[in-house]
Amino acid sequence: MNDRDQQISHFTKLAAKGRMTRREFVGRMTALGVTAAMANVMLSNAAKAAGPVKGGTLKIGSVGGESTNTLDPALAASQVPYHNLHSFGETLVEVAADGSIGYRLAESVESTPDAKTWRFKIRSGVEFHNGQTVTAQDVMRTMERHSNEESKSGALGIVKGIESMSVDGDTFVVNLGTANADLPYLMADYHLMIQPDGGFDNPAAGIGSGAYMLVSDEPGVRHLWKKNPNYWDSTRGHVDEIEIIVINDSTARMAALQSGQAHIVNRVDPKVAGLLSRAPGVQVVNTGGPGHYVFIMHCDTAPFDNNDLRLALKYAINRQEMVDKILQGYGSVGNDFPINSAYPLFDNSIPQREYDAAKAAEHYKKSGHDGSPIVLRVADGAFPGAVDAAALFQQSAAAAGIPLEIKREPNDGYWSEVWNKQPFCASYWGGRPVQDQMYSTAYLSTADWNDTKFKSEAFDAKLLAARAELDETKRKGLYSEMANMLRDEGGLICPMFNDYVDGISDKLQGWEKDGTGELMGGRASQVCWLA
Amino acid sequence: MHPILKLVLQRIALGLLLLLAASALIFAGTMILPGDVAQSILGQSATPQSLANLRQELGLDVPPVQRYFNWLGGVLQGDLGTSLTNRLDIAETMGRRLGNTMFLAFWAAVISVPLAIFLGLLAVRYEGRWPDKLISGVTLASISIPEFLIGYVLIYFVAVKMRLFSSVAMINDSMSLLEKLNAIALPVMVLTLVVLAHMMRMTRAAILNVMQSAYIETAELKGLSSFMVIARHAFPNAIAPIVNVVMLNLAYLVVGVVVVEVVFVYPGMGQYLVDHVAKRDVPVVQACGLVFAAVYIGLNMIADIVSILSNPRLRHPK
Numbered sequence: 001m002n003d004r005d006q007q008i009s010h011f012t013k014l015a016a017k018g019r020m021t022r023r024e025f026v027g028r029m030t031a032l033g034v035t036a037a038m039a040n041v042m043l044s045n046a047a048k049a050a051g052p053v054k055g056g057t058l059k060i061g062s063v064g065g066e067s068t069n070t071l072d073p074a075l076a077a078s079q080v081p082y083h084n085l086h087s088f089g090e091t092l093v094e095v096a097a098d099g100s101i102g103y104r105l106a107e108s109v110e111s112t113p114d115a116k117t118w119r120f121k122i123r124s125g126v127e128f129h130n131g132q133t134v135t136a137q138d139v140m141r142t143m144e145r146h147s148n149e150e151s152k153s154g155a156l157g158i159v160k161g162i163e164s165m166s167v168d169g170d171t172f173v174v175n176l177g178t179a180n181a182d183l184p185y186l187m188a189d190y191h192l193m194i195q196p197d198g199g200f201d202n203p204a205a206g207i208g209s210g211a212y213m214l215v216s217d218e219p220g221v222r223h224l225w226k227k228n229p230n231y232w233d234s235t236r237g238h239v240d241e242i243e244i245i246v247i248n249d250s251t252a253r254m255a256a257l258q259s260g261q262a263h264i265v266n267r268v269d270p271k272v273a274g275l276l277s278r279a280p281g282v283q284v285v286n287t288g289g290p291g292h293y294v295f296i297m298h299c300d301t302a303p304f305d306n307n308d309l310r311l312a313l314k315y316a317i318n319r320q321e322m323v324d325k326i327l328q329g330y331g332s333v334g335n336d337f338p339i340n341s342a343y344p345l346f347d348n349s350i351p352q353r354e355y356d357a358a359k360a361a362e363h364y365k366k367s368g369h370d371g372s373p374i375v376l377r378v379a380d381g382a383f384p385g386a387v388d389a390a391a392l393f394q395q396s397a398a399a400a401g402i403p404l405e406i407k408r409e410p411n412d413g414y415w416s417e418v419w420n421k422q423p424f425c426a427s428y429w430g431g432r433p434v435q436d437q438m439y440s441t442a443y444l445s446t447a448d449w450n451d452t453k454f455k456s457e458a459f460d461a462k463l464l465a466a467r468a469e470l471d472e473t474k475r476k477g478l479y480s481e482m483a484n485m486l487r488d489e490g491g492l493i494c495p496m497f498n499d500y501v502d503g504i505s506d507k508l509q510g511w512e513k514d515g516t517g518e519l520m521g522g523r524a525s526q527v528c529w530l531a
Numbered sequence: 532m533h534p535i536l537k538l539v540l541q542r543i544a545l546g547l548l549l550l551l552a553a554s555a556l557i558f559a560g561t562m563i564l565p566g567d568v569a570q571s572i573l574g575q576s577a578t579p580q581s582l583a584n585l586r587q588e589l590g591l592d593v594p595p596v597q598r599y600f601n602w603l604g605g606v607l608q609g610d611l612g613t614s615l616t617n618r619l620d621i622a623e624t625m626g627r628r629l630g631n632t633m634f635l636a637f638w639a640a641v642i643s644v645p646l647a648i649f650l651g652l653l654a655v656r657y658e659g660r661w662p663d664k665l666i667s668g669v670t671l672a673s674i675s676i677p678e679f680l681i682g683y684v685l686i687y688f689v690a691v692k693m694r695l696f697s698s699v700a701m702i703n704d705s706m707s708l709l710e711k712l713n714a715i716a717l718p719v720m721v722l723t724l725v726v727l728a729h730m731m732r733m734t735r736a737a738i739l740n741v742m743q744s745a746y747i748e749t750a751e752l753k754g755l756s757s758f759m760v761i762a763r764h765a766f767p768n769a770i771a772p773i774v775n776v777v778m779l780n781l782a783y784l785v786v787g788v789v790v791v792e793v794v795f796v797y798p799g800m801g802q803y804l805v806d807h808v809a810k811r812d813v814p815v816v817q818a819c820g821l822v823f824a825a826v827y828i829g830l831n832m833i834a835d836i837v838s839i840l841s842n843p844r845l846r847h848p849k
Contacts, residue, residue, distance in 0.1 A: 061699075067624075067806040068616035149581075204617075219617060220806055221798040222701060245699060247796050251683055255698040256796075259690040262699075412809060416570070 004032055012046040022506045023280055044511075052510060056530040057241040060519070061253045061262030065246030067220030072203040073193040074146055074153035079266055079518065080223070082190060083244050086522035087225045088129070089193025089208035092120050092139065092172075093184050095433045095521070097514035099344045101184045105134060105194055105209065106172075115179040115470055120172045120187070126232045128196045129213045136172040140165050141198025143174075146191065151203070155191035157441060157448075179468035181475070185434045190522065211237030211526055220246055238510075238529035257282050257503045263530065264508060266518045268501040269384065270328035281506050286330050286499040289515040290342040290431025290438070293326070293383040293498055294334075295376065295393065297491040300453040301423040303374065307489055308367035313374075314353060314493055315360035316397040322495040325392065326385040330501050334494030337486040338442070339479070342497075342515050343435050345472065347480035350487065360400035373405035377418050381411035382426035389495070390426060420451045427451065428498075433516065435479050436467050443486060452491030459485050507531055539836055546832045550825055554606070557820035558599045561813045570811075589615060602814075606821065612814040614807070621818050625803065629822060631702060632799040635715055636784035639722035644777055647727050651734025651773075652761055658739065667735075670728035682721045682794040689717060700795035718795045722788065726780040733776040737769035744768075771838030778834035786823040 008029065015025035022043060029039035065080030073085050092106040101109070106120040126134040143165055146153040153159075163177040174183065193208050206214035211233070212225035223244040231237050245262060247253040250269050256262040258279050268276060268284055277284040297304035297313065304310060319333040332340065335353055339346055378390040387408065394404040409418050409425075418425050432438040441447055444463060445455040459482060466478035486492060500518045504511055510528040514520035520527065569585040586592050593601070605612060611621040650670070654663040673681065690698035696716040706714070741747065742765055750760045789801025800819060807815040839845045 066810070067803050068614070068810045068812060070617045216703070218703070218798065220802065222703070245701060245796065247699065249793050249796070252686070252698065252794050252796055255683075255686045255691055259686075259694065259698045261697060 008032060008034070008042075012042055013050075015043050015046065021281065022283070052238040052529040053531060054238050054240075054529070056239050057243055058239040058264070058508075058525055058528070058530060059243045059245060059262045060525060061245050061247040061256045061265040063248050063250070063253065063267045065220055065244075065248065069219040070204040071206040071214075071217060073191050073195070073199070074151045074155070074203060076191060077154055080244060080246055082517075082522055083519065083525065084206075084223050084225075085190055085193050086210070087212040087223075087242050087244070087525060088206050088210045088214060089195070090210045091190065091192050091194065092122075092187045094523075095185060095188045095516050097512065097516060097521070101188070105139070106187075109184050111181075111183070113470070115181045115183070115468060116176050118174045118176070118183050119168070120174070122170050122172060123232070124170060126209050127230050128209050129207045129228060130196060132196050134194060134209050136167040136170055138196055138198060139172040139194050140167050141200060142192065142194050143198070145195075145198040145200055145203070153191055155189050158186045158189050158192070158437070178464065180436070181467065181470050182434045182436045186437060188433060190517075212242055215241070222246060236526040238527075239525070242525045254503065257505060260505065263505045264519060264524060264528075265503045266500075268503045270326075270330045270501060273328060273330060273501055276503055283504050283506065284501060285504055285511060285513075286501045287513050287515040288332060288340070288342055288497065289500050289517070290340065290433075291429065291498050291500070292334055292338060292340075292431065292494050293322075293386070293389065293428050293496050294338075294426070295390075295493040295495070296425060296427050296452050297493070298423040298453040299491040300455070303367070303369050304423055304491060306367045306369070308363045309369055310491060311488070312360045312363035312367060312400070312402060313397065315356045315363060316400045316402050317393050317493055317495050318355040318396040319353075319495045320355075321392055321396070322389055326389045327496055327498055330499040332497045332499075334496050335483075335487060336490065336492055336494050337483040338429060338431070338438050338492065338494060339435055339483055340497045342431065343438075345435060345476040345479055347476060347483060350480065350483055353487065355396060357396070357400040360397070360402060364400065364402050371403070373403040375405050375407050375424060377407045377409050377422050377425040379409040379411050379414045379418070379426070381414050382419075383428040383498075386426040393495075420449065436463070439463050439482065440467075443490070454486070454490045454492075456485065456489070535840065538839060542832055542836055546828050549828050550821075553824035553828070554603060554821055555599065557817055557824065558595075558602065560820070561816050562595055602817065606818075611818040614812055614815050616807070616810050616812045621815055625800070625815070625818055625822070628798060628800045628803045631797065632785055632788075632801070634702070634711070635718060635722070635788070635797060635799060636781065638712070638715060639719045639726070639784050640781055642719060643723040643726050643780075644730065646723065647730035647777075648734050648773065650727070651731045651738065652758070652766070654731065654735045655738045655742065655761055655765075656758055663735075666731065670731050673724040674726075674728035677790075678721055678725050679790050679794050681724055682717070682791060685717050685720060686794075698795070700797045702798070715795075715797070718788075718791050718797055721791055721795075722784060726783065730773070730776050730780055734769070734773050737772045738765045741765045741768045767841070770841045774837045774841075775834045778830040782827050782830045785826045 011020065011025055011028050014020040025043055026036050026039045030036060060083060062080050062083055064078035069081050071084060073089060076082055076085055090104045092104060093109065094102045094104055096102040105123055105126060107123045108121045109118065111118045122134065122136045122139060128134060143159055143162065145151050146155045147159040147162060161176055161178065161180060162174055164175045166173045176183065195203065195208055206217060211228050211231045213228045215226050216224040225242040227237055227240050247256055253265045254272060254276055257265045273284045276282060297310055299305060314336055323329065323331050323333055333352065335350060341348060376390055378386045380387055390406045394406055397404045419427050432441060440463065442449050442451060443454055443459065444450065445460050462478050462482050466475050469475045469478065500515065502519055507530050508528050509531045511524065512520065514523065569582050569589060569591060590598065609622065613620055650666050654666045657663045686698045689695050697714050698717065700714050700718050702711045702714050738761060747760060747764060750764045788799065789805060792799045792801045804816065804819040
């Protein structure tokens with residue numbers, strides 16, 4: 001080994017052990033003639049090779065916590081409860097970073113060929129924090145609680161399709177009314193954390209089978225968790241404690257990361273991501289995901305009941321401009337259907353719709369609209385930058401001769417008074433792990449959240465056929481046809497898919513790209529460690 | 532009965548009456564908030580039946596006047612009710628938040644009140660000269676900048692660049708007093724900067740007013756030093772307006788600091804109130820409103836009593 005190699009290997013070891021900052025390391029490597037990008041790769045490989053370091057308190061600064069939050073998994077709807085659930089709870093299965101199914105409390109999953117009966121074998125010897133053993137009975141009770149209207153569970157729509165459940169020794173058996181090839185993906189929903197006796201006694205006790213146990217629960221302030229000494233999986237849960245600090249103010253959150261008060265922060269505003277990434281000691285990490293920012297038209301309300309008018313508006317939006325100016329490049333263009341490459345079985349051969357003022361004008365003329373301004377309702381809370389995005393839309397539509405009138409609504413009450421009620425407004429979707437779930441939630445004629453009022457029997461029939469289809473090629477074909485239908489007839493204008501943009505400190509190791517959710521799909525606190 | 536004691540009792544009785552009126556206003560105010568609790572709890576999953584059930588469960592089907600007296604009766608017995616959204620006891624959760632708010636307000640007051648009065652005295656001593664102009668200029672500038680901006684500037688320079696204090700002012704029971712003080716250093720600085728000017732200017736104006744009097748001239752002719760003249764002869768006679776302003780600012784430190792709480796992630800009353808207003812959690816909003824009203828009325832009452840005591844003329848109303 002020559003002198004240069006020796007130096008490289010020496011510095012790499014130092015940096016992997018955390019005795020040298022990333023910045024210093026990259027500096028040294030550049031001096032030795034290694035590119036910065038290469039140096040970063042070397043560093044992360046070395047850190048992985050050195051193995052996780054145990055101990056320390058991992059601090060997460062998160063938006064989306066309020067004094068009204070509870071630890072009840074059924075009621076989790078924002079980021080802080082999401083991260084709390086991942087600290088103490090575990091689902092049967094999870095969706096891994098590559099889109100495959102990872103086994104957690106279930107050891108294996110089998111189905112009958114008609115995809116109607118599913119058997120989840122429960123891992124043996126796993127204990128809840130209260131000392132009870134996790135049984136198939138607990139799993140069934142958990143599902144029962146979430147399928148009960150009383151629980152107001154966020155996963156109600158997911159478990160609704162279950163016809164009957166039973167326990168067969170160490171196996172949890174699900175019978176479905178209609179076949180569903182995606183059932184394991186549905187069981188990975190983060191609301192479905194398995195609780196002792198399903199959490200019927202006290203759903204908000206924060207007792208699960210996860211790697212961390214509750215120490216202190218102060219809603220809207222902070223949540224402190226300590227390592228569960230009896231946790232079954234030695235490859236997860238490296239730090240001693242997780243402290244989730246509620247920091248709703250974006251500037252305060254970025255300052256917490258920069259001043260070392262937090263190791264991870266979520267929701268980095270794209271506007272400051274560039275600045276933040278140049279700050280010492282921190283990195284901005286972005287991952288493409290299924291979340292998208294949208295403008296939605298009600299297909300059953302005039303003037304949007306006219307497909308030419310809908311097409312006119314779809315051609316009148318400049319998608320690339322939105323990605324550049326609203327997301328600052330932290331995202332990708334949409335194509336007027338809610339699916340992108342983050343989903344399994346995505347058809348990437350569907351042509352991309354581009355901004356085309358001439359075509360927009362042509363469809364607008366054909367629609368016979370009387371020329372009165374079309375009212376678009378927005379609020380800042382619809383999605384970050386929604387008001388600016390609406391202004392861009394107004395400009396590009398005006399160039400095609402389509403008058404848009406922007407009506408600003410208050411954030412307070414936007415989701416109860418405007419969204420799903422007014423015929424044309426801005427909104428966002430967080431996405432779902434599989435196509436079937438996304439389409440069933442928002443595009444099936446009978447769905448509660450069918451926020452574009454898109455009602456097509458042909459579409460519904462294809463959706464049900466695809467759900468029962470175990471042949472992946474045929475399924476992909478069906479999904480592609482559905483995407484095309486929505487793209488050309490639906491009420492969705494989808495200009496962009498937003499990346500998850502998180503900020504992490506150089507002290508954090510083990511971070512990997514994972515587009516299943518923010519902070520590696522909530523797994524960052526379990527798989528990362530502190531150098 | 533001693534006239535002063537009688538006067539104090541009178542003031543306290545008036546204060547309680549005012550608080551009662553405030554409670555009625557708070558109750559009426561929360562009634563006219565758009566949307567009802569049952570609807571906001573159930574959200575999209577609301578059906579007419581589940582709405583009716585929940586309204587009955589929450590007691591929303593009882594006429595408002597009766598509900599007001601039920602609520603008032605509970606409050607008088609120290610029962611503030613339970614939160615509708617997370618079912619926690621309000622008195623207990625709010626108590627912790629109120630304690631935090633008081634802690635922050637106390638330390639901000641301990642620093643800002645003496646500092647403001649001292650700077651006011653100093654400004655009078657050097658009236659029209661550069662120290663006066665410097666003090667007025669700096670304090671007026673700091674009151675004119677929005678407090679969140681001062682907060683961000685301090686976070687950037689002190690917490691991020693100099694790494695001196697914490698940008699997250701989160702305190703909890705397991706921290707020692709020193710750790711807590713270290714955590715709240717930045718918000719205390721911001722609050723001090725925000726309230727300084729008002730109190731300082733009032734001290735300066737009130738004392739300058741008194742300085743025109745003949746007895747001040749006498750004191751000067753006696754040969755007292757100018758600072759002694761201000762401290763011994765002018766200040767006691769200027770105390771009433773100063774106390775008024777100090778109390779107003781103390782009240783602000785307790786009830787008006789939600790922006791500072793958000794910027795520094797401080798678990799105080801303001802954020803607690805705002806969260807529950809957004810969720811239409813009426814019992815919590817009412818309880819917070821009542822506590823804020825009590826603080827305001829109480830502090831103003833103290834200011835009244837002090838100014839009456841310090842000015843014999845006010846003790847004998849015509």
